[in-house]
Amino acid sequence: MFCGTKSPMLGRLPFFDYYRPTTLAETLTAMERLDGNLCVLAGGTDLLVAMKERRGTHPALLDIKAVPELAGIRADNGTLCLGATVTTRAVAASPLVRERVPVLCQSLKLLGSMQIGNRATIGGNLSNGSPASDSAPPLLALGASVKLVGKAKERWVPLDNFFIGPKKTVIEGELLVEVRVPASPGGRGIFYKLGPRNAPEDICIVSAAVYGVPDGETGAWKELRIALGAVAPTPIRARIAEERLKGQPLEPKLVDEAARIAADKDAQPISDIRGSADYRREMVYVLVKRALEQIARDNPGAT
Ligand SMILES: Cc1cc2nc3c(=O)[nH]c(=O)nc-3n(C[C@H](O)[C@H](O)[C@H](O)COP(=O)(O)OP(=O)(O)OC[C@H]3O[C@@H](n4cnc5c(N)ncnc54)[C@H](O)[C@@H]3O)c2cc1C
Incomplete structure (x- = not known):
């Protein structure tokens, strides 16, 4: 049985049984034996914080890092x-x-x-x-x-x-x-993350990723996909915007229209401590437009 040390900020970890299997077979056997009365522990950066904040207790943790x-x-x-x-x-x-x-x-x-x-x-x-x-x-x-x-x-x-x-x-x-x-040959992608101004590496306010494979002959794009973070109950695809772009070259007017669709029709943001729903919508427009413009430019992709 293990128990964490006391942290002045987050409080003490509750008691739990700790398992550290060293093969996948052992891991699956332990999961079956514990029959749901366990929680998988990987890096612990979400789980242990949640446990210290008493947002969840688990009788057993199954540490999978040694598998x-x-x-x-x-x-x-x-x-x-x-x-x-x-x-x-x-x-x-x-x-x-x-x-x-x-x-x-x-x-x-x-x-x-x-x-x-x-x-x-x-x-x-x-x-x-x-x-x-x-x-x-x-x-x-x-x-x-x-x-x-x-x-x-x-x-x-x-x-x-x-x-x-x-x-x-x-x-x-x-x-x-x-x-x-x-990983399609010739695919181009770009990711933009809008974080808090003084901590860009923190949880995002809005994020957007665009990926596509240019079709050299027609100037259109194959598999052009747009995905958004923090503007819906889950990470989402901006499917209505994607549909608008289907089979067409990324001309400036079309890019602007698709970014507006992603913001107004695909995104379903809420207001919370990180940003208001209106701000998030506007930032979806900005990030998607920038990302589409970026992949349309003649460069070999993001680095
Ligand atoms: C200070 C701080 C800053 C952060 N900044 C960011 C950020 O900028 N961007 C961001 O995206 N996240 C951020 N996070 C969140 C966190 O670091 C990530 O979500 C992290 O990737 C979770 O991975 P983990 O291995 O630590 O998961 P854990 O905490 O070990 O597990 C998280 C959950 O997933 C389950 N789980 C883990 N692995 C598996 C598996 N293989 N199979 C089934 N279930 C599994 C666990 O049971 C648990 O419920 C931040 C966290 C902190 C504390």
Whole structure:
């Protein structure tokens, strides 16, 4: 049985049983044996803060950081495979990720301070289900999927169907094992994050990612996707704006119209301590317009 030290800011961690399996098989056996009476612990940057703030207590924590099958970054033909426990900073610094999908490096470089980025995992950032997650918009725009493994079953879920509400995902007592990102040759992406003025690496007020593959012959774009953070109960695709852009070159008038659609029709922001709904809507317009203009320019993508 473990218990954390006392923090003057956040209070004491409640007692919990602590398990640290060293293989995926051991992890799945422990999950089955504990039958839902556990919480997966990855980097702990969300979970331990929540526990100290008494926003959740768990009788047992299953620490997955020592499971080798959940670690590592590799390429499988045209797909990039990210283990669930790879830290967000390791993804941001990976030459392979930079070469295949630089837009993901761009977003994860901005996730938290260096200390947070060195603990926070890509699996934890998605499983936590925050509408303001920094990894979600680029991964949605890239068309990523996640592998979930549970009691005697496993399934692949497109990220489009993964988030179902604030802090809610489709995970049902399962482990997120891997994130798969298709990396189309010639694809261009850009991520913009609007954070608090004195702490750009903090949780975003609004974020936007755009990804597409230019079709050299027609000047139109294939797979042009727009994703938004912190302007709806979950990270979202701006599908109405995407539809407006389908099959057409990114001309300035059309870009302006699509950005306005993303702000007025796709985004469903609320007002909270980080910003008002009206401000967020206006910032969606600004960020989406800038991102579309940026990928339309003749440069090889974001770095
Ligand atoms: C000071 C501070 C600044 C931050 N700034 C940012 C920021 O700028 N941008 C941003 O996006 N986030 C930010 N965060 C939030 C946080 O760092 C991220 O959400 C982080 O990526 C969570 O990953 P973790 O490995 O720490 O998850 P944990 O805290 O270990 O887990 C989070 C949740 O996911 C579940 N979980 C974790 N891994 C798995 C898995 N493989 N399968 C199933 N369930 C799993 C856990 O059970 C838990 O419910 C910040 C946090 C702090 C404290």
